[in-house]
Amino acid sequence: MNSNGKITFDEADLHYLKLLSKQYPNIAAASTEIINLQAILNLPKGTEHFISDVHGEHESFSHVLRNASGVIKRKIDDVFGNSLRESEKKSLATIIYYPEQKLEYILKEEKDIEDWYKITLYRLIQICKVVSSKYTRSKVRKALPKDFGYIIEELIHEDSDVANKQHYYNNIIETIIKLDRSNAFIISISKLIQRLAIDRLHVIGDIYDRGPGADIILDTLMDYHSLDIQWGNHDIVWMGAAAGSEACICNAIRFSARYANLHIIEESYGINLLPLATFAMEYYDDDPCTNFMPKSIAAKELPEKESRLIAMMHKAITIIQFKLEGQIIKRHPEYDMDSRLLLDKIDYERGTICLNQREYALNDRHFPTIDPANPYELTVEEKKLIDKLKSSFISSIKLQEHARFLFSKGSMYTVYNSNLLFHGCIPMDEGGNFKKIKIGGRAYSGKIFFDEAEILVRSGYFNNCVSEEKQDGMDFAWYLWCGPDSPLFGKKKMATFERYFIDDEETHIEEKNQYFYLKDDEEICNRILREFGLNPDNSHIINGHVPVKVRKGESPIKANGKLLDIDGGFSRAYQPETGIAGYTLIYNSYGLILASHEPFESTIKAIEEEKDILSTNVILEQVFVRKTVGDTDIGAELRNQIKDLTMLLTAYRNGLIKEQE
Structure with a gap:
């Protein structure tokens, strides 16, 4: 800002803003993007999924990925509560996890398949509405399958309870069934639910060795x-x-x-x-x-x-x-x-x-x-x-x-x-x-x-x-x-x-590094966090590598919750020592949830007998105010983009850069 109170830009700023103006050529375009970005900042934070030391156990890994460490099951409980029996919830969950395979069994056993299609489609749409609700329409649109993108977008963003939309909504469902596209639709929407349930996956090492896949x-x-x-x-x-x-x-x-x-x-x-x-x-x-x-x-x-x-x-x-x-x-x-x-x-x-x-x-x-x-x-x-x-x-x-x-x-x-x-x-x-x-x-x-x-x-x-x-x-x-x-x-x-x-x-005997003896010390963990540029007051260390021997009373939670060790024995070779079959971590807009898993029997049993991995969840941290995108690293990037676009608006309004049609 100069002595006359006007905002000034140096040559480098103007060069950058001219480049930015090619993407946002006028005040209207820049203003619209600022409004969009500001709105995104207030959306709930996306769910992160942490997994470690899978060691080639591809069946267990695939199942944990498909069920998002219980996230999808919790969504089913949230949506349907006591209105569905537990057996119905298990069946719905299995359809979402393994749609192609489960449909084969359903088609052989179900006597009134048209009625089953109608009920299942409605339920899947309800779940999809919930898992997509924390994202912008633009982000959801990019994740939609090509074959049913338009239809799914209509169904998850329309209120079927509104009288003038109910017939429209029902007619879409009936047409899907009539045209024999139910199977393809169920597969597409189930995979979309899996896709939207988790925003980011973190794999904390050791994908290879021991297991077969x-x-x-x-x-x-x-x-x-x-x-x-x-x-x-x-x-x-x-x-x-x-x-x-x-x-x-x-x-x-x-x-x-x-x-x-x-x-x-x-x-x-x-x-x-x-x-x-x-x-x-x-x-x-x-x-x-x-x-x-x-x-x-x-x-x-x-x-x-x-x-x-x-x-x-x-x-x-x-x-x-x-x-x-x-x-x-x-x-x-x-x-x-x-x-x-x-x-x-x-x-x-x-x-x-x-x-x-x-x-x-x-x-x-x-x-x-x-x-x-x-x-x-x-x-x-x-x-x-x-x-x-x-x-x-x-x-x-x-x-x-x-x-x-x-x-x-x-x-x-x-x-x-x-x-x-x-x-x-x-x-x-x-x-x-x-x-x-x-x-x-x-x-x-x-x-x-x-x-x-x-x-x-x-x-x-x-x-x-x-x-x-x-x-x-x-x-x-x-x-x-x-x-x-x-x-x-x-x-x-x-x-x-x-x-x-x-x-x-x-x-x-293989003597461990001192880190493994010191990591339960909160001050040591704080020192490590500061070394990597993090604020110890609101940060965590998450690692794996050494299996937590739950059977011997060890805990994955160290240093008053500052450090989380999530190697609990995904590999079958470790399970006799650990007593469980791995930990995973979920970090959503409400806080941190640690899940410990029982051994996974097989994909076949998960499909035929609807056997999910039995998991025990521990809430590590729960926030009073739901975290938003604005509280994340992406939020920081969006605020920088808003700052740049605001500068571009100023340049347009001061006549330093000409608007284009």
Whole structure:
């Protein structure tokens, strides 16, 4: 504003406003947009859904996504209350979750299908009205299916109770049934309800490994309307493998063999494992490979011959892994991982190993490919094998699609609506200080370390030329998988060798980072939140990685509710320890709701017997005044847009920019 009281703009402001005027060419257009944005600020905040550590359990994951951790069931209760029996509510919920599959059963069993269609269509429209009510018509319109977009928009925005609209409303329903479009309409509106029930999905790491369907989960996520992903260590090892990291490739194959999930590599990603099978049979055919037999429910159903072959492949790739990891450790003394150089600590004649000045007997002494004089060197055959595997991983179209998606939607951490999301931990020392960790000769800690780590991992994947920078990035992806100060791993060591070859369970202990002992301290959590630019008074930390052992009395709620640990054992492998089948978190306009889930039996039972996942909900925080879009990060962006448009209006009215028709 100048001395005459007029608002003035500098050259940069005017240049920007002229660009903005192309989108809003006159006072009327700019004013209308300001009114629209101001109205959006007062809409209820969209519902966020948090999920973590799904570990390939695609059926459980799909169901939790479809039922939105109970959000849809609660909407049915809100709308119909006591006017429907519980059995009717269950049937309606199942239709919404699995419309195509459930309709097949209904058509076989229902005697008066026309009446059933009429009742079901009315009920679905009522639910759709409720879940769409917190969005603008424009946003709902963009989510509408093409085939029924206009019809659904009419039905959910018209009041069927108004006399002059009732006939119109009823006639639409009757025409849908008469034209035999009921099934298609039910499928479309059910999927729309699923879509509108959740505004944003947060996946807090570990999509891969243990369970059989990580690829199916990623295909599902690639079609999801709005999400972010925080990388877990099991994700980063597959991303490193896609980049061409040989050590990461070995770890990905080893874990898949361990849980009898080699189909994800061979069938889903089209990677040929025949060279590994041939190699394994040549060197380990006479080896029982007892400690390498696959461990999973699915493995118990495998023929003995197939289990034996997997065990041989498992051992073969594990030995190659140890060699390649040793090479990385020697390349990077800054990783401070010399204690994990174990192959040169073995007495191959006596079958023992010296660890921490103690000698342990090995339970397996068969190492046909290790040269005791140079234990970390690959044999000629191993080198040829790993070259073939590397070429296959890099050339897999689907694996590369999934890796690029994880890089596109994922990150080391996310700050969203006053919540800090990360998978594992913030590396800390005993005093609660952020640990300094070396990257490329420089030491970083806290938020800056996370930022630098992400840059390095991205360079390892996206740098197309063979270079030191690309190799460093790929090596660091492996470090994030198992390094002593990795925030994705969070333990001093990964005791892979000890678990396979030493019976003494004391050697299997993996000491956690101090973060896991300090995270119940509210002041520590406040310190972390401030480090990432958040106000501790209204913010939370949400992470996973270490399963909460509910069976032993552990709680997912830490530091007086400041931190929420939502890994409750989605993976079947963890459920005997945790006692439940995972946590999810819902953050809606009324507050935070933590849901703990019982094990999911199967999709078939969910459809045929209408068995939903049994969940227990705990209200963590409840606000007295309902939160609006204006209270969110999107609200802050909208206010900035309003500010810019207000400046444009001023420029129009002062004649600094000419209006256009």
